[in-house]
Amino acid sequence: MEELSQAFKALGVLSPSGNTLSEPFPVNMMFEQKILGLWDRMFVQHSSLLAIKSPSLTPAAVFDASGHRKRFVDYVVRDTVTKEIFRADHYLRDWLSSHAGKGDTEGMGLEELSQAFKALGVLSPSGNTLSEPFPVNMMFSTALGPIEGAAAFLRPETAQAQFLNFKRLLECNNGKMPFGSASVGSAFRNEISPRSGLLRVREFTMAEIEYFADPLDSTHAEIDTVHAVVLPLLAAERQGTAGQCEKVAVKDAVEKGLFQNGIQPYFLARAFLFLERLGIDMERVRVRQHLPTERAHYSTDCWDIEISTSHGWTECVGVSDRGTYDLDCHNRAANTRLTVTVPIKPVKEKKLFLDIDKKLFGKHFRGESQELAQHLNTLDTEELGCVKKELEEKGEATVLTGGKEHTVPGEMLGVTLKEVTVCSRTYTPRVIEPSFGIGRILYCLLEHSFWSREEDENRVVFSFLPHIAPVQAAVVQLGASESAQREIVVKIKNILAERGIVCETDFSTASIGRKYSRFDEMGIPVVFTVDYDSPKNNSVTVRYRDTKEQKTIQDWQRVGLEVGDLLLSGHALR
Structure with missing residues (x-):
């Protein structure tokens, strides 16, 4: 781990101070x-997604609605003496690992955590002694405006x-439906104990897609293009019993009903191919389904693509079925x-209709009447049914807005059932x-x-694929800075x-080996090495990183043709 950490710092990707922000x-x-x-090409361009940019600051009302x-929230415990804070599930997992040899606290709720800390006498x-586990919100709060500004996050x-x-x-x-939108930007989470380099920080870059589809149509038009992709699946029912991943082709997984829709497996397969194109070791990747106890409040099902590192399995991609939760929340x-209306073949239907006595309504609610009436007019059939039932039973209805x-x-309010011809x-x-x-x-x-x-x-190597490497080529010269050699170096660059x-x-005088x-x-x-003979015979030597193989290019002016295509490809150089 120390050797790896030093190599990261030498490469210039980790802060020596352990910065937990960007x-x-x-x-x-x-x-x-x-x-x-690469993400843009494989998702935004490939699927014609609508890319947007949005502000990082968000009014609190948005997160009240969502x-x-x-x-x-995360659950934490506090040292009753030092007041130090620990994330409860992680602390318990580490405590179990050191005292019992293993520990799995994934998906434990507040009550389960509380019982475990008490039963085990965790210190x-x-x-x-530690406090009872309690929830803390993970968002950074702020205000819009310098003095008594509106709450925001x-x-x-x-x-x-x-x-x-x-x-x-x-x-x-x-x-037109279905369609997807995409957004890339910074996200912020007030991590309790940021650590592990880029794995757990408080500010990080996210690339997210929201794919909007008809709830009655759970397929993806291009699912057949990924049917042959084999995913190492770890379904919920195989977890907790030392269950191993099951390698299943996407086509077979869909036919077996392992996914509750046909859109999730499409994006999981595309994400799997994306990681492969980046150069991730795919033998150290699994696709794990969330347990019901660990799903986010907005999710009906979620599969994570997790990658194994020296820190264990790390969630890097999540494909969540958010259902209609978010749009329903903002609707209310x-x-x-936030709905879609599509034409259908005309049919006769019985529908509930709202009737408001505007005169009585306005007189009774005064300044609140317009907002309340707007809210009532947005109620769906199920909500109108509840209002109708309440009016019949109590003679009044309670509305929250x-x-x-x-x-x-x-x-001043009535809900009636009428037969109508529906064309949409x-x-x-x-x-x-x-x-x-x-990150x-x-x-x-x-x-x-x-x-x-x-x-x-002591000779360490990073074997990045050429199209992902931050620097794809180097051009050097042998010996002292001869002007003729230097001129060729600059021209090749x-x-x-x-x-x-x-x-x-x-252009340094360091040895070529160094x-x-x-x-x-x-x-x-x-x-590419320009040697003493290069100004005379136009030749240049190219050396490949992984194999250390060297070959001569007879005319340095052809380096772009002979090696350029390889450097721009997604393939390893051999």
Whole structure:
């Protein structure tokens, strides 16, 4: 672990200070651009997703509506003497591992955690008693405005902006369903104990897709394009009993009913291929279904793509079925209709209709009447049925809007059942959300790409694929800085740069072996060496990182043609 950590710092991707916010290093930015560039091609461009950018600051009302303000929590315990805080499930898991040899606390709720801490007599690292587990919200709170500003939060995900703008996105898609939107940006979570480098930090980059579909149509038009992709699935029922992953082709998994819709397996397969294209070791990847106790409050089903590292299994991609939860929440909170209306063959139906006596209603509720009437007019059939039943039983109905209860007398409100000819169908779209943690994916890629030369363990190498490597080529010269050699070095760099290949030059007098070693540590796939004869015969030597194989290119002006295509490809150089 220490060797790996030092290699990360030498590469320039981890802060020596252990920063838990965003890392400002150029190499991080270069990696992120490469990863997001591939993500954009494989998802946004491939599926014609509607990409948007949204602010990180979000009014508190949005998270009141979505449930995050109340339910986006972790459970913690506190040392009763030192007041130090620990995340309850992680602390219990580590305590069990050290005292009982193993510990699995995944998905434990507040009551289960409380009982376990009591039964086992778990103490703090200082040997002090611990408090009862209690919830803490994971969002960063702030205010909009310098003095007594409105409550707001830094977003914990980019998704909410996509839900709030659903109608605009639908219009941008010419009213056609299904469709997807995408957003990339910073997200913020007030982690209790940030650690493990890029794996658990308080500010991180997320790339999220919200795919909107008809709840009555759970298929994806392109599912057949990924039928042959084999996924290592770990379904919920196979967990907790030392169950192993089951390798299943997507087509077979869908036919067996392992997924509750046909959209999740499509995106899981695309994400699996994306990680493979990045250079992740796919033998260290699994697709695990969330247990019912660990699902987010908005999720009806979720599958994570987890990657194994020295820190254990790490969730890097999640594909969640959010159902109609989010759009329903914002429908109710904002008195809007985030719905889709489609024409259907005319049919006779019995429907409930709302009738408001505007004169009595306005006189009774005064300034609140308009907002309350708007809310009543957005009620769906099920909600109208509840109002009708309440009016029949009590002679009045209780309506909640704006966080306030209103009692509406029966004489000013009526709900009647009528037979009508229906020519359209209105529905709230189902949402499938693929979410990618870019920093976690980068960490796993770094660890999977790291190795040492057999002949010298101190000679470390990062074997990044050429199209992902931050620097794809280096050009050096032998010996002292001869002007003729230097001129060729600069020209080769320019040839490669014109093809979009990131290149580094080295004019130092360090030995060629030392230069090769430094470039291996940087993960640079190829090195072009201009020697003493190059100005005379135009030849240049190319050295490949992983195999150390060298070959001569007879005309240095052809480096872009002979090696450029390989450097831009998604294949390993051999």
